[in-house]
Amino acid sequence: MADPTGREAVAAVWRIESARIVGALARYTGDFALAEDLAQEALAEALVSWPRDGVPRSPAGWLLTVGRRRAIDGFRRRSALDERYAALARELGEGGAAAGGAPADPARAAEEVLWDPDRMDDDALALMFTACHPVLSRESRVALTLRVVGGLTSDEIAQAFLVPAATVQARITRAKKALAGVPFAVPDAEERTARLTSVLNVIYVIFTEGSSASSGRAVIRLDLAGEAQRLARVLARLVPELPEAHGLLALLELTAARFPARTAPDGSPVLLEDQDRHRWDRSAIARGRAALAHASRAGRGLGAYGLQAAIAECHAVAPSVAETDWARIVALYEALATLAPSPVVELNKAVAVSMAEGPAAALPLVDSLAASGALPHSHLLPSVRGELFRRLDRPEEARTEFEHALKLCAGEAERGVLRRKLDALG
Structure with a gap:
């Protein structure tokens, strides 16, 4: 009899390890789209095998091994097909040795690429930068990031953003086609700075939709906001030298700290002045303040996310609305308006x-x-x-x-x- 906990284990491992698995397969094959397909095939096989045979001792290793075997099978099929094409060409008198000698056996080349656990961080970071490539639309970046880095299914992404699953699948398909030929690697220092803006923005967009649902009955979508927090923590660990990664993490932690008091028992929203501040998550506030302090030390001044985090910190440490340091918040919004001007910033400053x-x-x-x-x-x-x-x-x-x-x-x-x-x- 199939063990239902096997499917639960698949879901849990995939949510935690998907970025590592897809990233390793992308480095292994040199093809981002193929790597994502191979990872999905391994996931499908696990959904059948684990409930029947039990959860393997190393679940992530099992998924990675299955994905690599599928890649090798594909390389071998392609190699055999290439050999048949070459034989036909020779028979037609159109063959001949290719310049530079015969190509290497791709299956053998693939088997020589070993899994290097020390490169896991580079793989995860490369995966984030690839999923947030500037050739993609913002919607595609969000969908692809949640799929390959966050490990969410198309149905989960569709439910989170209240769009049809077919729309999400189409975005992911278009994104993978657009990334064909794009090298899977962490960009060089010059390009990384520009690309980082896109990575941070995608995580921020995901969190914003989770913390203030744009439509529907829910005030907060905890799963979506939580996924953004997880991605922000991963990014801050991968690039500890970049202040804005910690500024974004601080903003998300300090904002999420107020979640427990933002809704009434019936699900209706509770405004800031009416919230029970004893219900705010003090651990999240401590984590957010620590990340903000790190961002302040690491840079020559706070960036846009760091300034927003500093505003959130003013709220987090105030005993009440009346005792909040509103003058400091005004000054922070003025700095934010200079750094990242927008009508929303001006409106918040007016408040x-x-x-x-x-x-x-x-x-x-x-x-x-x-x-x-x-x-x-x-x-x-x-x-x-x-x-x-x-x-x-x-x-x-x-x-x-x-x-x-x-x-x-x-x-x-x-x-x-x-x-x-x-x-x-x-």
């Missing part, structure tokens, strides 16, 4: 100004954003503007803004918050 100096000081900033046409399809700007009008005791204008925000908001949980604010206006 901080409203807390530090009052809503009257912040309203001109928000009005200026609205006049510029910024964030036309987002509910965030009218939500903030409505809140400022409410605090200024201008209920009719607040109602207009909240109603506009409600029309633009896709997330059911956030729509509930807006409805409650409307109801409170009377």
Whole structure:
């Protein structure tokens, strides 16, 4: 009888070891797309074998061995086919020795490539950089990273982003075709800096969707946010000398620390001022602050993710909203606006100004954003503007803004918050 725990073991090992396995097979074969296919074939074989025969002593080694054997079989088939083609060419009088002598037997060459455990980190890092290659769209980078580095299935990725599984599969297929011929390697120092921006952004996008679901009923998707945290930890270990890797990790840890208090028992969102800070994860706060300190020491100033982490730290250490160092948060947002300007940063700065100096000081900033046409399809700007009008005791204008925000908001949980604010206006 098949053992159901075998399938659970496959899932657990794959989630932890997939990056190592795909990375090793990519170095082994020199072909990223082939490596991912070989790893999936090994996974499929494990799903049949492990429940029937038991979990092997070295599960990751078993998967890697199966993948390598499949690669060697493919090399041998290709070698035999090449020999048949050569024989046909000779019979037709079109053959002849190739310049430089006969090609090496690819199967034999493959068998000579040994698994080097000391190169695991390089393989995992190369896998991250390959999955986040600039030739790919952002959607494809996210899907491919979650698939080959995170070990998620197409169905899991589709469920996380609320898109059809066929859409995810199509993105992954297009991405693998686009990467055909791309060398599997950690880029040189010059290219690595540019590529790192893409790697960090993909992890940040994954976490953002997990921490503030853009649609659906859930406020937080813990599995997606947790996967982003895991990827950030891996990256920080692989490139300890890069400050922004630690800045991103700090931001994710400090933000996730508030997850336990962000939802009520019925699943509805709890705003920052109403959260029970005793429920915040103190271990995550400690990890985040340590990562932020590392980023500060390693660089000549915090980058964009480090600055956001510093803002999150201000919230994490404050006993209450009223006792938060809002002046420092305003200064950090001003630095962030200089380093990575965006309407969202300006809007968040306006919120901080409203807390530090009052809503009257912040309203001109928000009005200026609205006049510029910024964030036309987002509910965030009218939500903030409505809140400022409410605090200024201008209920009719607040109602207009909240109603506009409600029309633009896709997330059911956030729509509930807006409805409650409307109801409170009377």
